[in-house]
Amino acid sequence: MATDASSLxxxxxxxxxxxxxxxxxxxxxxxxxxxxxxIDALSRMEPASQVSLARExxxxxxxxxxxxxxLIEAGFISREPHxxxxxxxxxxxxxxxxxxxxxxxxxxxxxxxxxxxxxxTENAETLARMTRDLRDSLGGRVPGVRExxxxxxxxxxx
Numbered sequence: 001m002a003t004d005a006s007s008l009x010x011x012x013x014x015x016x017x018x019x020x021x022x023x024x025x026x027x028x029x030x031x032x033x034x035x036x037x038x039i040d041a042l043s044r045m046e047p048a049s050q051v052s053l054a055r056e057x058x059x060x061x062x063x064x065x066x067x068x069x070x071l072i073e074a075g076f077i078s079r080e081p082h083x084x085x086x087x088x089x090x091x092x093x094x095x096x097x098x099x100x101x102x103x104x105x106x107x108x109x110x111x112x113x114x115x116x117x118x119x120x121t122e123n124a125e126t127l128a129r130m131t132r133d134l135r136d137s138l139g140g141r142v143p144g145v146r147e148x149x150x151x152x153x154x155x156x157x158x
């Protein structure tokens with residue numbers, strides 16, 4: 001391993017290449033990776049405040065505001081007054097956003113299949129398990145899912 005300073009570089013480089021493939025596929029349905037994750041999380045959390053979404057993703061409310069404005073402008077989510085708090089708003093998926101959800105999930109399944117094709121089914125399943133374990137050990141979690149309900153990845157490798 002004389003040419004690599006650390007095995008971390010393999011992980012970072014692979015992640016960048018996977019992200020590039022994902023970005024290309026999601027661009028065909030008109031969204032970006034983070035937007036897809038927000039739409040997916042909102043489908044589990046709605047109605048949700050911008051602050052609660054920001055908290056779930058570990059980003060500032062200002063950053064979430066920028067992202068949600070783009071999703072509102074694209075017609076994927078709506079902002080409406082909070083029913084109980086006059087000075088607050090809640091976010092919901094629009095019909096267009098709900099329709100996009102199945103396209104997002106299809107893209108994610110395609111990416112799983114690509115990884116399985118490149119690594120083999122057994123290695124792809126091991127990679128999924130190990131990256132989930134790494135995420136969990138570093139304090140990450142699925143946005144919009146309580147710790148006790150964190151879903152296990154479905155078997156999509158074949």
